[in-house]
Amino acid sequence: MLKKLMSMAEAVDLVKDNQLLALGGNALHRTPAAFAHHLGKANRKGLKICGAAPGYASDVLCAAGSVDTIYFGFFGFENEYGLAAGMRKGCQSGKIRAVEGS
């Protein structure tokens, strides 16, 4: 087995412009938030997101302006935090294309 332990910066560098990402977790549960915070700072463009119920981490990438397409069933935070704010803003401004399949 190969050792794959690395820093957050090294792992973020693996993700390139225009790639399709599937972030784990659901809504506010166990999404890779810290990874998304660092990737959101890295100024990637044209990322695509897919998932059944993308949540916080995926929304951070939308809000950071890194995403141009989302494939999803439900995209939100649930409870008092409502719909995913970054996704919603991106779709309303026409910067993100939404492909809903629920």
Added chain:
Amino acid sequence: MPVGGMFGSDLLEYNPDFYSIMKSPFNGEEVVCVRSLQPDWAIVHVQEADIYGNARILGSKFQDILLSRAAKKTIITTEKIVDTEVMRKDPGLTAIPHFLVAAVVEAPGGAKPGICFNGSFAPEDNKADDAGMKAYLKAVKEDTVQEYLAKVTEGRV
């Protein structure tokens, strides 16, 4: 790829780029086919992983096992690194095996301000960080997301 069901859904009509009805080559029955997506990366936060990428998920796994199988490669972030001996003692608990994984990053609290199940069912252990969520929503509303990201990655939110 073929899927069971979907007949009666308006999605077939509204999204012809993704759904198509074909005849089964075996018995001629109609089958709905869905365009498949292959993610370049699955990115999954887990409670325990070893340095090789063997990963355990505590509590609900959602679609994460499927994502790791569908993607070209998986990036794991983990609450803590555990010794491989722990994995060997009960291999059935390994949700994502090492050979699917390209990177392992130790990131305690890596799901915050969201929730990461820690084995406790107490309501207070299964709540989002309210101050953190409000700070994020405010940043989106005020178009200060990069400032928020700078703060949160330095632990200042």
